[in-house]
Amino acid sequence: MSNRLAIACRDQAVHCDRLGSPFMVKLMGLLADNSATHPALRSWENQFSGDISPAGISLPLRIAGGLQYLVVARKSTALAACYPPNEVPDAALWDAVDTALISNPEFWNAWLENAPQTNEVRRSVALIAAAHYLAAQTTLPFHLSELGASAGLNLMFDQFSMQAGPNSFGDASSVHLTPDWIGTPPEARSIKVASRRGVDLNPLDSQDPETQLRLLAYLWADQPERATLTKAAIAIQNASVDQGDAIEWLESRLSAPFDGLHLIYHTIAWQYFPETAQAKGASLIESSGESATADRPLAWLRMENDGSSPGAALTLRLWPGDLTVQLGRVDFHGRWMDWQAPQTLDWIR
Incomplete structure (x- = not known):
């Protein structure tokens, strides 16, 4: 069985690269690499049927948006310390992301229900x-x-x-x-x-x-x-x-x-x-x-x-x-x- 979330994250990484965001390319890669074994990511993939790619409900961007919210709302100092303008090794970034993904399931359940709205x-x-x-x-x-x-x-x-x-x-x-x-x-x-x-x-x-x-x-x-x-x-x-x-x-x-x-x-x-x-x-x-x-x-x-x-x-x-x-x-x-x-x-x- 294919890992839909990994495929969607790698697809999103291509778009992020074209739109000039190396950090998002890195983040999407980490999510893709760990999507098959991470309990929260596996659960969210199963939660959403249909197209979860950028052309569908954009689950990768929903997840990335939730992580960024924890940073801009000052809900996670550990995650903020690994986000730009700071530069950290991939392993350190993933450790912070991993912790954020499994913390506060009530927040994530509510956040993921809403589609991304950038109003670019x-x-x-x-x-x-x-x-x-x-x-x-x-x-x-x-x-x-x-x-x-x-x-x-x-x-x-x-x-x-x-x-x-x-x-x-x-x-x-x-x-x-x-x-x-x-x-x-x-x-x-x-x-x-x-x-x-x-x-x-x-x-x-x-x-x-x-x-x-x-x-x-x-x-x-x-x-x-x-x-x-x-x-x-x-x-x-x-x-x-x-x-x-x-x-x-x-x-x-x-x-x-x-x-x-x-x-x-x-x-x-x-x-x-x-x-x-x-x-x-x-x-x-x-x-x-x-x-x-x-x-x-x-x-x-x-x-x-x-x-x-x-x-x-x-x-x-x-x-x-x-x-x-x-x-x-x-x-x-x-x-x-x-x-x-x-x-x-x-x-x-």
């Missing part, structure tokens, strides 16, 4: 670029609807700043993004956001101290810049995130058109919706798009894994006209952008 702030590099690209087409105010919004940090993208090649976007901000940029970036434009709202099955209150620890727990220990950006985004977050099914929420959101541009978007979220929900969601957006006008246009922005590499596809679909624009590809964590959008667009100007 750097994904806003795609949102900022696309929004300025859209603003070249219309001066209408934006109404934002984010599916899978988690804590709503990326609902605030217009209040972040970004340096993309020679172009600067946004006013000075504590959340400043500096992706490696390929291609000619769009021109910086004036963007007015008239309303913003998101939905998530398990929305996180970013102003709650315990929730803040949970957000930080899913950021990898050897990438402190992600934690810095997340804390800065938390400080300015004031958008509402509703609890509920994303497609049911979207149906209600589309029931009355906005006075301005309605921008629907999601970043690495659509793949987690059931296929029936995806089909219904696409149908709802397309149906609403049929009644869009130049005064009330509709835009659907997707940053999603399309099975190709590197990174995720960034696609924009626009109504009226049902125009699809391939904007390029973007790193899953927003570290780089390969901007491929046409410089001119014949839409509603």
